[in-house]
Amino acid sequence: MLVLGIESSCDETGVALVDAPDAQLPRLLGHGLHSQIDMHQAYGGVVPELASRDHIRRVVPLTRQVLAQSGRALSDVDVVCYTRGPGLAGALLVGAGVACALGAALGKPVLGIHHLEGHLLSPFLSADAPEFPFVALLVSGGHTQLMRVEAVGQYELLGETIDDAAGEAFDKSAKLMGLGYPGGPALARMAEGGDGAAFALPRPLLHSGNLDFSFAGLKTAVLVQANKLVAAQGVASFELLDESVRKSLAASTQAAIVDVLVKKSIAALKQTGLKRLVVAGGVGANRALRDLLNAECAKRKVRVHYPELHLCSDNGAMIAMAGAMRLQSGMQAPLYEYAFDVKPRWPLQAMAA
Ligand code: KG4
Ligand code: ZN
Numbered sequence: 052m053l054v055l056g057i058e059s060s061c062d063e064t065g066v067a068l069v070d071a072p073d074a075q076l077p078r079l080l081g082h083g084l085h086s087q088i089d090m091h092q093a094y095g096g097v098v099p100e101l102a103s104r105d106h107i108r109r110v111v112p113l114t115r116q117v118l119a120q121s122g123r124a125l126s127d128v129d130v131v132c133y134t135r136g137p138g139l140a141g142a143l144l145v146g147a148g149v150a151c152a153l154g155a156a157l158g159k160p161v162l163g164i165h166h167l168e169g170h171l172l173s174p175f176l177s178a179d180a181p182e183f184p185f186v187a188l189l190v191s192g193g194h195t196q197l198m199r200v201e202a203v204g205q206y207e208l209l210g211e212t213i214d215d216a217a218g219e220a221f222d223k224s225a226k227l228m229g230l231g232y233p234g235g236p237a238l239a240r241m242a243e244g245g246d247g248a249a250f251a252l253p254r255p256l257l258h259s260g261n262l263d264f265s266f267a268g269l270k271t272a273v274l275v276q277a278n279k280l281v282a283a284q285g286v287a288s289f290e291l292l293d294e295s296v297r298k299s300l301a302a303s304t305q306a307a308i309v310d311v312l313v314k315k316s317i318a319a320l321k322q323t324g325l326k327r328l329v330v331a332g333g334v335g336a337n338r339a340l341r342d343l344l345n346a347e348c349a350k351r352k353v354r355v356h357y358p359e360l361h362l363c364s365d366n367g368a369m370i371a372m373a374g375a376m377r378l379q380s381g382m383q384a385p386l387y388e389y390a391f392d393v394k395p396r397w398p399l400q401a402m403a404a
Pocket of ligand 1: 061170190191192193194217218219221222233234235236239332333334335336337338363364365
């Protein structure tokens with residue numbers, strides 16, 4: 052079974068083709084990605100209308116590229132999967148529209164996929180694929196959740212952020228430091244060589260006794276600290292502070308976020324008694340998070356699985372993969388109906404079997 056996946060929920064157009072033979076893990080045949088970062092950078096964040104228009108420009112050429120790279124024709128595709136939600140409504144409509152048009156033209160079924168299920172199952176594309184059951188830490192720009200994952204479609208929410216997501220905390224703090232968009236990778240770079248213990252920043256809900264997160268207060272604490280430093284050094288703005296001070300504030304911010312993510316993940320493993328952790332979503336690319344998680348999990352004999360680094364942020368491969376695994380598990384029949392409704396807000400638990 053050949054599954055084409057199309058991702059267009061935010062600022063990346065992704066297309067991929069996976070091969071899903073019966074009773075075997077699907078295999079990636081080819082994938083293509085176009086990031087809109089350069090286009091949105093001038094505005095300091097994603098401009099939804101520009102995102103939709105760019106998806107329209109990119110999706111068909113990317114599909115052609117992926118098919119050529121995989122040595123397959125469009126007529127070889129058995130199922131077309133697309134991101135149905137959550138995400139930007141206009142951007143989602145582009146992927147859904149193209150997927151349904153392809154399905155209708157080819158007489159092949161289509162399947163709308165949950166974006167977070169794509170992230171969650173993306174580690175199955177890596178050489179070191181996990182086994183069920185596991186605890187999943189989903190850390191993206193819009194979501195921070197701990198889930199117990201029993202099998203495809205069997206997801207129990209253990210805890211989640213009550214305000215900002217971890218990626219948002221990176222992005223907003225980076226913006227305050229004049230690091231531009233997207234802030235996560237920029238802040239991580241700035242933090243290199245900085246002292247993560249230099250500034251005591253809050254770790255909300257660390258001792259709450261549950262598995263929820265709160266990151267909204269962090270950006271205010273970072274702002275207050277940055278303003279203090281600017282006043283103390285008598286400079287006009289944060290960018291004019293000594294580089295070592297800026298590095299240490301970035302490192303302290305990263306340490307605060309990473310510390311909470313790691314402690315809550317360990318608490319989730321303890322609560323469930325599971326010995327396997329899967330980390331997914333854009334923040335999963337963060338080196339400091341990976342280093343601390345690896346160290347803490349090794350101490351407890353817990354295996355940690357990550358997606359390949361290039362599949363941590365949004366991509367078409369994870370959408371094709373989630374579709375293929377749903378179909379293989381028999382829990383989902385592909386649809387020959389080409390009327391689509393996208394779901395900009397859509398909790399992952401709605402996908403539970
Ligand atoms: O999963 P993703 O690509 O898109 C969403 O579905 O949201 O996640 C994007 C988020 C952004 O907030 C970005 O700043 C963050 O992931 N991110 C990182 C890193 N790479 C991406 N945060 C920290 N360190 C990184 N290396
Ligand atoms: Zn994502």
